[in-house]
Amino acid sequence: MxxxxxxxxxxxxxxxxxxxxxxxxxxxxxxxxxxxxxxxxxxxxxxxxxxxxxxxxxxxxxxxxxxxxxxxxxxxxxxxxxxxxxxxxxxxxxxxxxxxxxxxxxxxxxxxxxxxxxxxxxxxxxxxxxxxxxxxxxxxxxxxxxxxxxxxxxxxxxxxxxxxxxxxxxxxxxxxxxxxxxxxxxxxxxxxxxxxxxxxxxxxxxxxxxxxxxxxxxxxxxxxxxxTGTGNCHVYIDESADLGMAVDILVNSKAQRPSVCNAAETVLVHAGIADRFLPRALAALTEAGVKVHGDEAWQKAGSSAGVEVAPATDEDWATEYLSYDIAAAVVPGLDEAAAHIRRWTSGHTEAIVTRDTAAARRFVSLMDSTAVMVNASTRFTDGSQFGYGAEIGISTxxxxxxxxxxxxxxxxxxxxxxxxxxxxx
Known part of the structure; x- marks a missing residue:
């Protein structure tokens, strides 16, 4: 030329x-x-x-x-x-x-x-x-x-x-x-x-x-x-999840460093454990400084616990907050969680917390994202954490x-x- x-x-x-x-x-x-x-x-x-x-x-x-x-x-x-x-x-x-x-x-x-x-x-x-x-x-x-x-x-x-x-x-x-x-x-x-x-x-x-x-x-x-994609990442807490593990993974995924693309922006909880899990999750998220934008179930749990939960809208489901905010919903089951994720995800990282290996396999098969975590924080989607050394970015x-x-x-x-x-x- x-x-x-x-x-x-x-x-x-x-x-x-x-x-x-x-x-x-x-x-x-x-x-x-x-x-x-x-x-x-x-x-x-x-x-x-x-x-x-x-x-x-x-x-x-x-x-x-x-x-x-x-x-x-x-x-x-x-x-x-x-x-x-x-x-x-x-x-x-x-x-x-x-x-x-x-x-x-x-x-x-x-x-x-x-x-x-x-x-x-x-x-x-x-x-x-x-x-x-x-x-x-x-x-x-x-x-x-x-x-x-x-x-x-x-x-x-x-x-x-x-x-x-x-x-x-x-x-x-x-x-x-x-x-x-x-x-x-x-x-x-x-x-x-x-x-x-x-x-x-x-x-x-x-x-x-x-x-x-x-x-x-x-x-x-x-x-x-x-x-390189934005990170509207999700954590799904399955019915069989160890609740202590689930709380730890959720808080780490959201609050360990909220301004990065592999931080969680939405948590979905199986209805079968919502009564037991939501109070624990709200307490831990509140202690970590996280504000919850939740559906009716999360708002009700927040009211009972004396924690303000903002009403969630479609804008919340679509948002990469990059801040101490998280969207939250209760879902009937794993398939409904997967449908929600596939609608709103940016294709970065999704996580499931479960003790059911069949549920884990099904969740992985239903995802269409760069990385899927099973009983691990979304924060691990990172070149250095994967053992690749430095990275130029995360491609979605x-x-x-x-x-x-x-x-x-x-x-x-x-x-x-x-x-x-x-x-x-």
Missing amino acids: SRSASESAVITTARRAREAAAALAPLPRTARDAALEAIADALEARSAEIVEANAQDIARARQAGTPDAIVDRLTLTEQRVSAIAADVRDVVALPDPVGEVVRGSTLPNGLELRQVRVPLGVVGIIYEARPNVTVDAASLCLKAGNAVLLRGSSSAYASNTALVAVLRDAVVAAGLPADAVQLVPGESRESVHELMGARGLVDVLIPRGGASLIKTVVEQSTVPVIE QKLHARGPMGLPELTSTTYIVTGDGHIRE
């Missing part, structure tokens, strides 16, 4: 990433790991510079009246930068996906066939607020041999600019092309739309953020998208990648066919 005199800065950046990706592809693991080690060292050495830039974003956020929870996600301290550097070193230690043989065989005609993992090429990441994603995404993409285009939110622009400057200097010092890591220029939505239209230059886009961002990218991008789609996306999901495959003068008859 030839350059146009009127070509935008975003497209020019994507072209440079394409050239960098071609240079990265043949590099051995040692070269990529050395670049990641250089990044970790540079982050620690230049942490004061990064924190100073971050202070500009924090000041703007506070001036704009940004909620404290969002400001906290935006904030970088020297300790947090050090933790980010440690995460990069963890990526270094992960197995190299590039060159892995997915499957192979010798065909009856003697041809040797191998399907081998190769880098995707140029990966674009569109994300909100959290500047740590800048480093996480870059390190994972580089480990898998990809060039990365980073488009963070304008709220973290100063932080991301400083971080990418550090990353670029580090990869150059390690002998990799600087354009292997680039910040997409511009703070306006126009730059996002240009990135979404850079088909042929960008191989895949991965949106990370709220439902609105993900919906926009999925619906408007001409570049292929790996959809069904093509290429589904669930926590680690290094293998940042690769494609090539078939290598080796013959000895073979010709097809």
Whole structure:
């Protein structure tokens, strides 16, 4: 593709990433790991510079009246930068996906066939607020041999600019092309739309953020998208559940860290145990600071216990709260719970608490989500918890990648066919 005199800065950046990706592809693991080690060292050495830039974003956020929870996600301290550097070193230690043989065989005609993992090429990441994603995404993409285009939110622009400057200097010092890591220029939505239209230059886009961002990218991008999903996650308490276990799993799923996508947003309880379970659940949820938005059964139980339960509406069933709120209902049985979940779920994670193995099997078979937990918290849907190391996001789609996306999901495959003068008859 030839350059146009009127070509935008975003497209020019994507072209440079394409050239960098071609240079990265043949590099051995040692070269990529050395670049990641250089990044970790540079982050620690230049942490004061990064924190100073971050202070500009924090000041703007506070001036704009940004909620404290969002400001906290935006904030970088020297300790947090050090933790980010440690995460990069963890990526270094992960197995190299590039060159892995997915499957192979010798065909009856003697041809040797191998399907081998190769880098995707140029990966674009569109994300909100959290500047740590800048480093996480870059390190994972580089480990898998990809060039990365980073488009963070304008709220973290100063932080991301400083971080990418550090990353670029580090990869150059390690002998990799600087354009292997680039910040997409511009703070306006126009730059996002240009990135979404850079088909042929960008191989895949991965949106990370709220439902609105993900919906926009999925619906408007001409570049292929790996959809990371919102987390309207459910916990179903079956009639045979151990009530103590059920309370513990429910509270952990909701309150251990409510602002993340694998936190539970709805609890459904079998009618056969509602009289015994609801008072215990309300007490535990209230102690954890959780506000319940419930149906008539939960409201009645709340009234008896002196706990305010807000009336639940369809909006509650559809909401990813990301806060200390949970929707709650009593259902006649497992099939009704499954029907409710399939109607309202975002396809992320569902959980059942039960001592009945047949009920567990049926629940799993009725779900259509990325992960299904049996007697375990929804909070376990996470790359590190699954033992995959770092993750680029959690995909709720069904093509290429589904669930926590680690290094293998940042690769494609090539078939290598080796013959000895073979010709097809």
